[in-house]
Amino acid sequence: GAGVSQSPSNKVTEKGKDVELRCDPISGHTALYWYRQRLGQGLEFLIYFQGNSAPDKSGLPSDRFSAERTGESVSTLTIQRTQQEDSAVYLCASSLEGAGGVPGKRETQYFGPGTRLLVL
């Protein structure tokens, strides 16, 4: 497909279980981002990948959250021992280039449809 895809689209889990969320960025995009958006709230930055490395993971809320990216493509966000406060929409975005480059539209982020996570 031409856009960013995420799976699953919806996930219901029980408190204490681990969940894994997947993001497939636009082909050729070197940068990938994860955000969290609680109901009625703004976007909360979680982590940024440039290639397979993560120069900025300052937004991860706790050590229960981790993410990896392989092959400069697919990324997975893992939440261990989920809590009810983790319930949110998790959005992935990709851009042609990452931060710090020459200013221009190549930093434009394109978002996937999100994964709606509900922790019971």
Added chain:
Amino acid sequence: GQNIDQPTEMTATEGAIVQINCTYQTSGFNGLFWYQQHAGEAPTFLSYNVLDGLEEKGRFSSFLSRSKGYSYLLLKELQMKDSASYLCAVASGYSTLTFGKGTMLLVSP
């Protein structure tokens, strides 16, 4: 630190013009983005400004003043489908975009 401010809510009527303001204080500036987000959907890219002035794209225009740390999104000939949240985001050249909390625009008949 990074700080982006925009109004929480705005209302307007169909066919009217509305201006959504955004002010920012960031360490470094590599451009300012506007996104539209309909309820329950992902944000979609609207516009990008890196130089001072007005960028026009159909019914939507975006303005930037770097010296004032100020931008606005202008929506003309409002339609019901324009009811959405509008997000201002700044690229500071350090890390990812910093997003404002969004302005919820409600267009009424």
